Amino acid sequence: MTKVAETVLEVDLGALRHNYEFLRSTLRPGTKFIAVVKAFAYGHDSRIIAPFLEKLGVDYFAVAYTSEGIELREAGVRTPIMVLHPQHVHFNSIIDSQLEPCIYSRRVLSLFLETARSRNLKTYPVHLKFNTGLNRLGFEEKEVAALVYQLGQQQHIRAASLFSHLAASEDLNEEAFTRNQIELFKTMAAAFEKQAGYKPLLHQCNTSGILCYPDAHFDMVRSGIGLYGYGNDETKDKLLRRVGTLKTIISQIHHLEKGESLGYNRGYIAEHSTVTATLPLGHADGIGRQYGKGKAFVNINGKKAPIIGNVCMDMLMVDITGIDCQEGDEVIVYGGFPTAEEFAATAGTISYELITGISRRVKRIYTE
Template identity: 35%
Template structure:
């Protein structure tokens, strides 16, 4: 795997250009930074001037702290109550939407002599996490103040912002959120940093940006939906390669892989790559996904194995030792990650987050290096 951190910095710069002066950026580096490497990505983004980071779990936040990352970190997920001590000890901001969260953090804060910082979560349409009404938010905020917690922010998450042609639901979410936050202010409670926009929200326009934005997929070079492809010139930052370790010359009728899922309809050259679903390649990729060997588009054939997959290189000059591009950064071509996502009827996020830490990672200095 080759990761181009300069492309991540490039994408961050492009997204920042979309923001009004004073709007902050909190970079999402959860899920191993979408497969790109948590610590390396965090350092690249902080060097680029990103102010804050967010992760999904307490463990991800603690890992960043242990790696020497000192920037503010928000844990987006619901935390186990027994993890409150770790949250406070490592100066991680918790997402709070229940009285039990407040009580656990208050106990941990008193024990350590610290006033924990929290962000309050409002559910405006995802039906996932957060309080759902003005009254609930006011109650939780008052509990936080009474228990010695510092309200650093209030946020929500857009469920439909990636639908470029229809802003109706997103606009309804935004209006609901702003009304709830206004009620909090009217009650004399400052909400801290108010934020809602994910990558799609950033691209949708300034009215969605509020005090801070939380880009995720766009930082890594992928648009949240195809409709946004012309909005900003993002550069995918990651490519995955594997060397051919074997080529078998087989007659028509030969079966390939588990369950004999592929039967060669002609005399074929079947090459084996030492990468499989344990590395994050979907087992179903043999249903139409391709890799590239030089300029040759080779279909994946049969079921992807745990540690290998097979490709059909019939008609090419491929040899043992040649490098195959399994996922490329050149979106739109055969063998690109986005092309594979399209074939499998999924999203780039899923394929990126599947990538296993066991894949060796090489740092590219230039975008051209990442494309080989």
């Protein structure tokens, strides 16, 4: 850990290595590993994270959108990249960058086939998504026969994998639902393989699936949040290491007398003599207004400093009454104490939303 002089997201690549190696150690030999690096690698910068993971030996990367895959190619990544939610307008860019689209509906299949024919492609790899209960994207069980038939009438594309997404793999109260999803996926995959005459790679487990349902690892697994140190369960979290720590500094200290106000719309009125610190971090950096008015706190010299008043675009204010600190001192927003989960929970949200929302204008510092 380094002392900072500005707002930074400190990214521990050693922790990333640990998490990857731990998650990989839970798999059977030969099971492939997909590193999910969408959303700027969950806020940690995919242009740095993906090349690092590529050197560690990941088998695939997954991104949400085409632009994210192109950015990885421009960063020098050569490992296969699947695009989880491609749009028709980007199909030529996908092919130009040798990305692999996930096909989730008859419409998307027909449109990509049209592009593949026009480009005279041969057995271009695609990934077919099956809907087993999440009900966002994917082919239904009743569509498998027609899907196989349509694929069998051409040679422009070929299914590299079949996959689905677990809806509640972190919630053991939903184990029966998850087991039903797994069994439905097996049924759909078996029907596809029998009718198509070949076996694509199968994958369904996300991070929580990897940790809770080892019998469903199949040929590949996908991990996103786990790589960055979050296991969605207190027990599992202890096996992982947090990759990102958001830090800032105290810009200025103010002394308020009883009745004086602070910030926009007089969002805080001092009920007694109060000492406040202004930090160079705001909702444009990813710390939204929902964290203000005493909900969240930051760590200043090991003490809780509640966020008070309304969070501004570029600044927020905290109550440092009774805390021994001075201007220029370091502040931990999340990472350690509080954790990202703890910080997010104060506003009724989850770590995913918090860490993926950290603005690109926040400087990233990498350590190992």
